[in-house]
Amino acid sequence: MIRIENIKKSFGDVEVLKGIDFEFLEGKCNLIIGKSGAGKTVLLKLLIGLLSPTSGKIWYDNVDFTKLGNKEVRKIRMEVGMLFQGSALFDSMTIEENIRFPMDMFTNFTKKQKDDRVNYCLERVNLEGVNKKYPSEASGGMQKRVGIARAIVLKPKYLFCDEPNSGLDPKTSIVIDALIASITKENDITTIINTHDMNSVMEIGENIAYIHEGILGWTGSKDQVLKSANDLLHDFIFASPFLQKLKDSVE
Amino acid sequence: MYWKEISRQMNDIGMGSFIIVFLIAIFIGAVTAVQFAYQMGGTLIPRYYIGYIVRDMTILEMAPTITCLVLSGKVGSNIAAEIGGMRQKEHIDAMEIMGVNTSAYLVMPKILAALIVIPLLVCVASIISIVGAYIASVPTGMFTGAEFIQGLRSWFDGYNVFIMLVKAIVFAFILTSVACYQGYFVKGGSIELGKASTQAVVAGNILILIADYVIALVLTA
Ligand SMILES: Nc1ncnc2c1ncn2[C@@H]1O[C@H](COP(=O)(O)OP(=O)(O)O)[C@@H](O)[C@H]1O
Ligand SMILES: [Mg+2]
Numbered sequence: 001m002i003r004i005e006n007i008k009k010s011f012g013d014v015e016v017l018k019g020i021d022f023e024f025l026e027g028k029c030n031l032i033i034g035k036s037g038a039g040k041t042v043l044l045k046l047l048i049g050l051l052s053p054t055s056g057k058i059w060y061d062n063v064d065f066t067k068l069g070n071k072e073v074r075k076i077r078m079e080v081g082m083l084f085q086g087s088a089l090f091d092s093m094t095i096e097e098n099i100r101f102p103m104d105m106f107t108n109f110t111k112k113q114k115d116d117r118v119n120y121c122l123e124r125v126n127l128e129g130v131n132k133k134y135p136s137e138a139s140g141g142m143q144k145r146v147g148i149a150r151a152i153v154l155k156p157k158y159l160f161c162d163e164p165n166s167g168l169d170p171k172t173s174i175v176i177d178a179l180i181a182s183i184t185k186e187n188d189i190t191t192i193i194n195t196h197d198m199n200s201v202m203e204i205g206e207n208i209a210y211i212h213e214g215i216l217g218w219t220g221s222k223d224q225v226l227k228s229a230n231d232l233l234h235d236f237i238f239a240s241p242f243l244q245k246l247k248d249s250v251e
Numbered sequence: 252m253y254w255k256e257i258s259r260q261m262n263d264i265g266m267g268s269f270i271i272v273f274l275i276a277i278f279i280g281a282v283t284a285v286q287f288a289y290q291m292g293g294t295l296i297p298r299y300y301i302g303y304i305v306r307d308m309t310i311l312e313m314a315p316t317i318t319c320l321v322l323s324g325k326v327g328s329n330i331a332a333e334i335g336g337m338r339q340k341e342h343i344d345a346m347e348i349m350g351v352n353t354s355a356y357l358v359m360p361k362i363l364a365a366l367i368v369i370p371l372l373v374c375v376a377s378i379i380s381i382v383g384a385y386i387a388s389v390p391t392g393m394f395t396g397a398e399f400i401q402g403l404r405s406w407f408d409g410y411n412v413f414i415m416l417v418k419a420i421v422f423a424f425i426l427t428s429v430a431c432y433q434g435y436f437v438k439g440g441s442i443e444l445g446k447a448s449t450q451a452v453v454a455g456n457i458l459i460l461i462a463d464y465v466i467a468l469v470l471t472a
Contacts, residue, residue, distance in 0.1 A: 077348045088345040105350040
């Protein structure tokens with residue numbers, strides 16, 4: 001469980017997040033949704049300490065992350081896997097080396113243990129036999145899957161995904177979403193996903209935070225999205241004329 | 252882990268720059284010889300002095316400074332673009348949460364590699380440029396090979412080689428650290444990356460020239 005309390009973040013004079021409270025639940029796909037530039041990536045980076053909040057608290061269970069020293073931050077980070085928006089695979093390393101990297105940094109596993117774990121993770125994301133390839137040789141969807149494999153290699157308690165569908169076709173997006181959701185269930189992970197993909201919202205959104213102009217505009221689950229009377233949320237969700245028509249026709 | 256990265260960087264910087272350093276060194280030597288021969292034509296200064304002047308010019312100033320100015324352009328811009336790209340593509344963030352001290356991991360191998368390889372390149376450059384001077388002047392009949400070699404062997408002072416190495420080491424440190432800094436703190440997109448890369452070269456060059464002057468003052472005092 002991760003809980004944020006009155007989180008604010010400014011860059012210079014610009015206040016991107018203006019006081020957000022939310023609880024990300026264990027074993028669930030928690031979604032942070034909002035327009036481009038709403039501050040979703042900033043929020044995710046605050047959670048893992050890549051940025052520091054201007055004010056507010058971040059609770060990992062009973063630990064206030066904002067008060068931790070380097071050593072304790074490192075300990076928490078060991079329990080977090082993160083999939084970056086552009087996958088952030090290291091170009092100079094093979095896919096296998098990429099996935100092994102967190103184990104090299106955090107563990108004393110033997111070579112055999114690492115190899116086994118790499119192969120298990122690749123298998124888990126339905127990629128086999130690509131160990132020796134370089135990221136540049138893989139498609140966008142494959143890169144995301146390698147990113148997921150790297151994120152889960154240390155059996156994280158928390159999984160952060162920044163726009164896992166960006167740049168993917170709808171079909172591949174669905175596969176990636178399903179993969180993240182099933183890994184979440186399997187290991188009871190607290191998963192946090194940034195997205196502005198409506199399809200993801202309706203498929204995997206169990207606990208949703210909608211950020212609008214720096215504040216929490218709406219919270220709920222996918223079943224509540226359509227029933228909600230929140231205008232801002234509806235403007236966001238049914239921004240596309242196609243969905244708007246679909247909604248009107250259903251009504 | 253670090254050693255592998257250092258050797259990769261040594262290869263990039265060293266082998267990757269060898270041809271350009273070779274070309275520059277040859278021409279610097281050739282031009283120095285031709286122009287000194289021209290300046291001394293019709294004076295009473297013995298012609299073998301040219302060998303002596305070319306040697307010391309090369310060792311004291313040309314080889315370390317010109318080589319490093321050029322390397323700042325080639326290696327510095329490359330380093331800034333590489334690290335800056337990693338920053339923008341969130342590679343640095345990714346490493347950071349995987350427990351890597353990124354400033355050390357990305358910067359140290361580059362600086363260490365440069366500190367080893369660039370002084371070597373400078374030594375090679377100084378030898379090649381003396382050869383360049385010979386090629387440009389002796390076969391064309393400006394003076395004889397014997398005169399040139401007599402000049403090369405006159406008043407040799409090992410201290411000048413020491414000055415050359417000090418310059419090479421200081422310049423190597425400047426050009427890599429400035430480039431790493433520019434790349435590591437880049438923001439925004441490809442325009443900023445281009446700027447950071449240019450800035451690495453401009454700032455690197457200016458600092459090298461200032462350091463050149465300071466070293467000259469201090470070590471010849
Ligand atoms: N390091 C930074 N410095 C200054 N402004 C930033 C920085 N990171 C993000 N921002 C600004 O914060 C806002 C939110 O960005 P971001 O979280 O990336 O949006 P998104 O919801 O699309 O992920 C944007 O206006 C962006 O320009
Ligand atoms: Mg984003």
